[in-house]
Amino acid sequence: MTTVRIAGADLTRFGSTPERTGRDLFAEAALGAREAAGISREEFDELTYGNFMGELAERQGHQGPIMAEAAGLDCPATRYEEACASAGVAVRAAVSAIRSGRADVVLAGGMERMTNQETEDTTEFLAIAADELYEVRAGMTFPGAYALMQRAYVQEFGGEREDFAHVAVKNHDHALPNEYAQYRSAITVEDHLDAPMISDPVGLYDSCPITDGAAALVLCSDEYAEEHAIDAPVAITGTGQGGDKMALQDRTHLNRTPATDRAAAEAYADAGITPDDVAAVEVHDCFTVAEVLALESLGFYEPGEAVSAARDGETTKEGSLPVNLSGGLKAKGHPVGATGASQIVEMNRLLTGTHPNSEYVDGGVGVTHNAGGTVASAVVHVLEVVA
Amino acid sequence: MRSKPRDDGYDDLLDAAEAGEAYYLACENGHGSLPPRRSCPHCGSPELSEEPLPESGTVETYTTTQIAAPSFSAKTPYMTAVADFGPVRVTGIVRADPEEISVGMRVGLAVGRNTMTGNRMLTFHPR
Numbered sequence: 001m002t003t004v005r006i007a008g009a010d011l012t013r014f015g016s017t018p019e020r021t022g023r024d025l026f027a028e029a030a031l032g033a034r035e036a037a038g039i040s041r042e043e044f045d046e047l048t049y050g051n052f053m054g055e056l057a058e059r060q061g062h063q064g065p066i067m068a069e070a071a072g073l074d075c076p077a078t079r080y081e082e083a084c085a086s087a088g089v090a091v092r093a094a095v096s097a098i099r100s101g102r103a104d105v106v107l108a109g110g111m112e113r114m115t116n117q118e119t120e121d122t123t124e125f126l127a128i129a130a131d132e133l134y135e136v137r138a139g140m141t142f143p144g145a146y147a148l149m150q151r152a153y154v155q156e157f158g159g160e161r162e163d164f165a166h167v168a169v170k171n172h173d174h175a176l177p178n179e180y181a182q183y184r185s186a187i188t189v190e191d192h193l194d195a196p197m198i199s200d201p202v203g204l205y206d207s208c209p210i211t212d213g214a215a216a217l218v219l220c221s222d223e224y225a226e227e228h229a230i231d232a233p234v235a236i237t238g239t240g241q242g243g244d245k246m247a248l249q250d251r252t253h254l255n256r257t258p259a260t261d262r263a264a265a266e267a268y269a270d271a272g273i274t275p276d277d278v279a280a281v282e283v284h285d286c287f288t289v290a291e292v293l294a295l296e297s298l299g300f301y302e303p304g305e306a307v308s309a310a311r312d313g314e315t316t317k318e319g320s321l322p323v324n325l326s327g328g329l330k331a332k333g334h335p336v337g338a339t340g341a342s343q344i345v346e347m348n349r350l351l352t353g354t355h356p357n358s359e360y361v362d363g364g365v366g367v368t369h370n371a372g373g374t375v376a377s378a379v380v381h382v383l384e385v386v387a
Numbered sequence: 388m389r390s391k392p393r394d395d396g397y398d399d400l401l402d403a404a405e406a407g408e409a410y411y412l413a414c415e416n417g418h419g420s421l422p423p424r425r426s427c428p429h430c431g432s433p434e435l436s437e438e439p440l441p442e443s444g445t446v447e448t449y450t451t452t453q454i455a456a457p458s459f460s461a462k463t464p465y466m467t468a469v470a471d472f473g474p475v476r477v478t479g480i481v482r483a484d485p486e487e488i489s490v491g492m493r494v495g496l497a498v499g500r501n502t503m504t505g506n507r508m509l510t511f512h513p514r
């Protein structure tokens with residue numbers, strides 16, 4: 001099977017830019033990735049693009065062709081929607097297209113525009129990633145859903161609010177040198193504990209911000225890279241996707257994420273690696289408990305064991321397994337439909353030594369984990385330095 | 388004003404719950420789920436029968452929401468819980484004082500209305 005290489009990658013600065021349109025944001029990332037790859041427009045076979053709330057935020061459906069135009073491309077373009085995992089599935093689709101032999105060069109990415117409406121409207125839009133009849137009508141918001149999971153986690157396994165605070169403190173610390181991050185400010189455990197509650201026990205500092213941004217990757221086949229002498233030292237060597245019941249009430253456990261278990265098992269087997277081989281990981285920490293659940297499902301910790309990982313220094317930049325060296329969704333920001341691609345862009349930078357936190361990556365294998373909703377969907381990718 | 392179309396299955400359950408006759412769907416393999424369903428979400432069986440929901444459940448997890456979406460903004464703070472009713476879990480709004488709620492609390496089921504949207508939803512009451 002052909003190896004899929006990352007020929008170019010770019011992202012916008014994440015943050016609040018309500019005046020910028022979605023097509024402007026995506027164009028910036030896409031043109032940046034294309035320039036880095038140095039591949040001309042005729043060579044692109046497809047665009048795979050992730051976006052979640054475009055109909056609501058911009059009254060714009062059918063965004064695939066719009067974004068192909070924005071990226072300066074003339075090729076088939078498809079939008080993928082899987083809540084916050086939209087760009088993860090878009091990248092996975094690009095990998096599949098190249099591996100199947102259907103495509104040699106694919107632009108994969110995502111965009112979300114979120115700050116051009118009131119926060120409470122964005123809250124409503126995000127909530128549609130939950131089950132409308134049984135969850136949204138019972139007042140479930142996105143933070144509320146993770147609050148239900150956090151309380152169920154603590155009820156069974158233990159854990160203090162301070163443990164969750166350390167996850168947030170760590171990710172803010174990691175974002176400090178990252179020029180693309182929304183928040184480049186340190187926070188303390190006390191700041192976290194003193195912050196107001198959003199949906200008890202999820203507080204303001206357990207939660208990722210509302211973010212505008214876009215990310216894009218130029219992926220190509222090994223053969224294409226060789227033929228055209230393209231410098232692409234990092235490959236996506238594994239991809240996996242898992243699903244679960246949509247509503248929390250229908251799941252076997254309220255405090256585990258089997259969709260990630262399944263995505264990870266598939267991606268590890270695909271790449272022929274184990275969790276022990278991984279030097280750095282970018283996980284979907286839309287809330288602090290989400291990072292904890294992800295690390296357990298990705299096989300780095302047993303269920304109930306990851307809650308103290310940040311507090312114990314194991315997942316900090318100096319730790320044995322640095323987690324979210326980009327700052328994560330918590331501090332780098334979470335433009336939902338762009339996040340999965342942005343994690344891969346950041347991991348590519350980390351592995352190629354071009355990220356300000358690259359010095360903390362001890363090895364050539366990185367993993368990214370992108371989750372949709374309350375992890376009814378999960379996508380995991382393995383990146384490796386291959387030459 | 389045009390009345391909202393019924394949500395097939397879901398509104399039937401709410402009607403039944405209002406009459407004190409809430410039910411769940413059981414498949415031939417003993418799995419439970421709430422309507423609307425055409426097949427069991429756990430095993431895919433299309434053979435579903437309506438069975439009476441247990442009178443009470445226990446709260447497994449809950450949250451008190453301070454910052455809500457527009458459809459609940461006048462209701463804050465409010466509590467949402469997931470309760471175990473044996474064959475199924477149910478998500479609902481808890482009609483209790485915030486100091487009163489705890490994991491393991493026994494609750495009964497009723498139907499409430501969100502006055503902001505007109506939508507009905509399942510509610511829990513301490514019992």
Ligand SMILES: [Zn+2]
Pocket residue numbers: 414415416417418427428429430431432
């Ligand atoms: Zn069944």
